[in-house]
Amino acid sequence: ELKVEQNPLFLSMQEGKNYTIYCNYSTTSDRLYWYRQDPGKSLESLFVLLSNGAVKQEGRLMASLDTKARLSTLHITAAVHDLSATYFCAAGTGANSKLTFGKGITLSVRP
Amino acid sequence: DVKVTQSSRYLVKRTGEKVFLECVQDMDHENMFWYRQDPGLGLRLIYFSYDVKMKEKGDIPEGYSVSREKKERFSLILESASTNQTSMYLCASRRDGNSPLHFGNGTRLTVT
Numbered sequence: 001e002l003k004v005e006q007n008p009l010f011l012s013m014q015e016g017k018n019y020t021i022y023c024n025y026s027t028t029s030d031r032l033y034w035y036r037q038d039p040g041k042s043l044e045s046l047f048v049l050l051s052n053g054a055v056k057q058e059g060r061l062m063a064s065l066d067t068k069a070r071l072s073t074l075h076i077t078a079a080v081h082d083l084s085a086t087y088f089c090a091a092g093t094g095a096n097s098k099l100t101f102g103k104g105i106t107l108s109v110r111p
Numbered sequence: 112d113v114k115v116t117q118s119s120r121y122l123v124k125r126t127g128e129k130v131f132l133e134c135v136q137d138m139d140h141e142n143m144f145w146y147r148q149d150p151g152l153g154l155r156l157i158y159f160s161y162d163v164k165m166k167e168k169g170d171i172p173e174g175y176s177v178s179r180e181k182k183e184r185f186s187l188i189l190e191s192a193s194t195n196q197t198s199m200y201l202c203a204s205r206r207d208g209n210s211p212l213h214f215g216n217g218t219r220l221t222v223t
Contacts, residue, residue, distance in 0.1 A: 031208070031209070033211055041216075042201065042214040044214075045211035045213070050209055088154065098144075098167065098170075099156070101146070101153050102153060103153035
């Protein structure tokens with residue numbers, strides 16, 4: 001059974017600094033997704049990573065996938081308050097597979 | 112833009128009632144999903160469907176059933192609601208396995 005782990009569950013970040021958060025999964029997975037959720041809102045797709053070594057960037061966020069290590073990272077460059085949210089990763093295997101989510105990491109950016 | 116519409120934003124039901132949660136997507140997506148979200152537990156998959164009339168159990172299907180008679184509609188049914196089914200329910204759809212999920216706004220269900 002595929003398990004997805006994110007840690008830490010909460011991260012306080014200082015404005016302007018760089019951070020990396022991690023997503024580990026337990027069995028072979030060939031696709032990894034990152035989502036963002038603001039308080040009281042639904043989830044919004046950030047990145048879709050479909051192959052080993054895939055790297056995607058959007059603004060201050062960069063996501064990568066290492067399928068051999070069963071690890072995805074989300075790197076934050078020069079954190080700003082607008083990035084405060086909960087970030088989920090989800091993994092799946094195959095085109096019609098279920099997606100298993102991690103518990104999410106809540107990021108809080110302080111001045 | 113993809114729109115995933117959940118019929119109710121808030122719902123209050125009594126223990127033992129049969130509850131229907133409806134989800135409609137307007138982009139001809141193949142796959143549809145039902146998750147529940149609880150504090151500290153993240154999103155847990157209840158059921159998903161990769162085609163009309165097809166359904167697959169997720170990680171926590173007990174106490175739930177689903178129906179997908181038409182491609183655009185995926186219904187979640189609580190046969191006999193219990194208090195431990197109080198939760199936020201999220202419906203999502205995607206075009207195929209290489210595409211991201213698009214989520215509805217959620218239904219917050221309270222069972223008393």
